[in-house]
Amino acid sequence: AQSVTQLGSHVSVSEGALVLLRCNYSSSVPPYLFWYVQYPNQGLQLLLKYTTGATLVKGINGFEAEFKKSETSFHLTKPSAHMSDAAEYFCAANLQTGANNLFFGTGTRLTVIP
Amino acid sequence: DSGVTQTPKHLITATGQRVTLRCSPRSGDLSVYWYQQSLDQGLQFLIHYYNGEERAKGNILERFSAQQFPDLHSELNLSSLELGDSALYFCASSVAESGSSPLHFGNGTRLTVT
Numbered sequence: 201a202q203s204v205t206q207l208g209s210h211v212s213v214s215e216g217a218l219v220l221l222r223c224n225y226s227s228s229v230p231p232y233l234f235w236y237v238q239y240p241n242q243g244l245q246l247l248l249k250y251t252t253g254a255t256l257v258k259g260i261n262g263f264e265a266e267f268k269k270s271e272t273s274f275h276l277t278k279p280s281a282h283m284s285d286a287a288e289y290f291c292a293a294n295l296q297t298g299a300n301n302l303f304f305g306t307g308t309r310l311t312v313i314p
Numbered sequence: 315d316s317g318v319t320q321t322p323k324h325l326i327t328a329t330g331q332r333v334t335l336r337c338s339p340r341s342g343d344l345s346v347y348w349y350q351q352s353l354d355q356g357l358q359f360l361i362h363y364y365n366g367e368e369r370a371k372g373n374i375l376e377r378f379s380a381q382q383f384p385d386l387h388s389e390l391n392l393s394s395l396e397l398g399d400s401a402l403y404f405c406a407s408s409v410a411e412s413g414s415s416p417l418h419f420g421n422g423t424r425l426t427v428t
Contacts, residue, residue: 232414243316243404243419251414290357294414301370302347302417304357 204293206305214313219263219278221308223291226272232294233274234302235265239287247289250274261285286312317341320405320420328428332393335423339386339407345369346388347408347417348380352401363388364411395427 207222236244248259255267291305317340348360359372363382406417
């Protein structure tokens with residue numbers, strides 16, 4: 201079945217520490233992959249996307265993600281966490297050719313400890 | 315600001331009632347998507363319209379319907395409301411019908427069914 205899995209519904213890191221949010225997908229076709237961030241009482245905002253080409257993609261706010269086909273993963277990282285990074289993060293994948301139907305993971309809530 | 319406008323922001327209604335949620339996409343975007351976000355189900359894709367035509371259906375109940383008008387705004391109609399329909403409903407838009415175009419989300423309509 202086509203799906204997007206985010207490991208860890210809650211992740212806590214200290215301010216200044218590495219942020220690593222995990223995402224794996226299951227698809228029979230090469231997907232387009234996205235990370236979105238949701239702040240309280242707001243809609244989702246695009247952080248970054250992978251379509252084709254370079255497998256390491258950089259996004260806003262210092263985030264980046266690497267597409268690893270062999271591992272069917274698209275983990276999100278940031279070298280140094282900031283208090284303002286506290287939010288919910290969603291991995292999403294367009295798993296179907298010919299349709300812009302994004303499958304979302306269940307989300308990971310990031311807490312940054314001062 | 316994503317450029318996607320959703321009204322109303324909050325809606326409180328009783329079981330059995332019918333409500334209409336409205337969405338205005340970003341200028342130039344032809345695709346409109348509706349998503350439901352709840353604590354137990356996460357982000358669920360409901361329906362996708364492109365330039366006035368339905369393109370894909372997800373986990374949308376028969377009690378729910380949507381349409382996209384010639385001016386590209388969209389409405390999601392929810393009828394015979396049940397307590398379980400309480401959720402945050404997001405509209406998103408994109409420029410393309412399919413593929414790698416990211417979605418731009420509105421801030422959502424929070425529906426509370428009492």
